Amino acid sequence: MPTFKRVVQQLFRRKTFSGTLEESQQTQLARCLTTTDLIALGVGSTLGAGVYVLTGSVARDKAGPSIVLSFLVAAVASVMAGLCYAEFGSRVPKAGSAYVYSYITLGELWAFVIGWNLILEYVIGTSSVARAWSENVDALIGGKFRNFSLTYLKMETQGFAEYPDFFAFAIILVLTAVLCFGVKESALFSKIFTGVNILIIMFVIVAGSISANVSNWYITEDDIQNYFVAKCNVTNGTNQVTNLTSAATNISTDGKCGSTKNFGTGGFFPYGISGMMSGAATCFFGFVGFDIIATTGEEVKNPQRSIPISVVVSLLIVFVAYFGISIVLTLMVPYYILDAGAPLPMAFGEVGWNWAVYPLAVGATCALSSSLMGGLFPMPRIVYAMAQDGLIFRFLARINQRFKTPLIATILSGLLAGVMVLLFDLEDLVDMMSIGTLLAYTLVAMCVLILRYQPDLTVDTDGPRVSLADLNDMDSNASFMKKLVNPKIKFPTTKSGKLVYSCVMIIGVLSFLLCATLVNFAKLSYSVAVILCCILSALIILMTIIIIRQPQSNKVLTFTVPFVPILPIFSTVCNIYLMCELSTGTWIRFSVWMAIGFLIYGGYGFRNSSEQRRYKKVPVVRSTSFTKGHNLDRELI
Missing domain, CATH: 1.20.1740.10 (Amino acid/polyamine transporter I)
Incomplete structure (x- = not known):
């Protein structure tokens, strides 16, 4: 019977892709x-x-x-x-x-x-x-x-x-x-x-x-009012409609008289x-x-x-x-x-x-x-x-x-x-x-954002090989806070990659709370809404600063997103805001669809995944050549 921790690990197992030319062309x-x-x-x-x-x-x-x-x-x-x-x-x-x-x-x-x-x-x-x-x-x-x-x-x-x-x-x-x-x-x-x-x-x-x-x-507002007054008068054949306002005109969405429609100012x-x-x-x-x-x-x-x-x-x-x-x-x-x-x-x-x-x-x-x-x-x-x-x-x-x-x-x-x-x-x-x-x-x-801050591990017959920067990071006795705001490393490591991963997940949650607050700003107390927005924004900025302080991958790609991490984070916030603008009914129908999907995944996908067999064989990270005396075997998470 698998433990809860192992089930969670299996739920978040990742697809392996080395990025080599041969694998890309397969x-x-x-x-x-x-x-x-x-x-x-x-x-x-x-x-x-x-x-x-x-x-x-x-x-x-x-x-x-x-x-x-x-x-x-x-x-x-x-x-x-x-x-x-x-x-x-x-x-x-x-x-x-x-x-x-x-x-x-x-x-x-x-x-x-x-x-x-x-x-x-x-x-x-x-x-x-x-x-x-x-x-x-x-x-x-x-x-x-x-x-x-x-x-x-x-x-x-x-x-x-x-x-x-x-x-x-x-x-x-x-x-x-x-x-x-x-x-x-x-x-x-x-x-x-x-x-x-x-x-x-x-x-x-x-x-x-x-x-x-x-x-x-x-x-002008008068232009709108005069247009619909004339339209309703023509429609009714009388001069009875004379007191229309742009905020509540007697015009329906198809241009006919009889129902209320706001056409702005x-x-x-x-x-x-x-x-x-x-x-x-x-x-x-x-x-x-x-x-x-x-x-x-x-x-x-x-x-x-x-x-x-x-x-x-x-x-x-x-x-x-x-x-x-x-x-x-x-x-x-x-x-x-x-x-x-x-x-x-x-x-x-x-x-x-x-x-x-x-x-x-x-x-x-x-x-x-x-x-x-x-x-x-x-x-x-x-x-x-x-x-x-x-x-x-x-x-x-x-x-x-x-x-x-x-x-x-x-x-x-x-x-x-x-x-x-x-x-x-x-x-x-x-x-x-x-x-x-x-x-x-x-x-x-x-x-x-996450992948840009991960270490580049190469794969060979002996398993993934860890970089020298990762060894230095593991051996470092620096405090956690110092690593957080001033990591003295030039290349991303396993630990710095995990830190960025955690910060990105936190930003996702904070962004949802911030956007939900903004969308429902009018329904909340003004002071409460302002305080919530300030606190959530400050936390997002803090997480962003921590990410900025971490080293990025120097892997050469044919195209890279500019202004990382600012642009991906801003894109995340914008997308979540637009999601929060959708109706409650849409979210309910979305939840039903997801419930059906989870039943399919739980009944078939979880057990038949191609990564299930790969996951049972936990790869080992070995390095014996970078530093004298080091002979490390550890799980690659």
């Missing part, structure tokens, strides 16, 4: 992707329908013209996460993305948590995009498919969709078949649709600039700085999807070079697109009249360019198609990586020798997404993607 998948392919995949999966919908809803209901700053803040947070992915992609070019990174750095339990949530993220993401794709195409043909389905296939069960969307189910099966035939064919599909989407976005930015009116960024920040930041939390999810690049580590010709470049370039392209669209959209028409579902056609209609609806429809269809591929592509790679490690059923890791793809994992992933889109109403589940994504971003940032 794969059963086909290495055929170039940097251009990765950029197309990254942009295509990230720059989806959000650019045609997200800008309108955020500008009208949360940020107004300050949406341009919302996208800037969201881009900064995304770039920080992207840089962390870029370093790990060059350090560990293996399939599995954040799952593999966490397994190597934090241990098996955290790796399963991330992998399980990434599967959920891609399933829901694929299903929601497929349904949006179906609705977009159906709108182009006059809603005939929807009308037929509601007439003959209507489902009236709570929690399920109004009708089974066979159109969306069919497109998922088609793209799943494309994925089965090979990764190169999938990348070609993505490049074509992403290219068309970029051309349409460039058209929107250029055409919208021609019709821009700077006065729409300087709207005008100006560049109609909803204040808080509205701009709330908009940034929503806009952040417009950048979700670039992590698809990290899942291709075993299918890229030169992953150490291509992954960092493609992550940074794709995020830059996406930011320019969102930034440009948000600028021209809020300059073309007043923010408060934007249509939340179709802001661009409405805006062009307001300035007399009604014909623009046709290229916009083509652009939206291409964006949804590439985004759908972006959701389907990484899902079987995550399943493949987890199955290969034994955390889920191993038969899912089988590779088709003809197409060099994880065929079984691809087919089952497509069928799972297809069943979801066929039966379920996905609107209540979409926010669960956000938790999984943000948790992955957070742990990748923490992994980069």
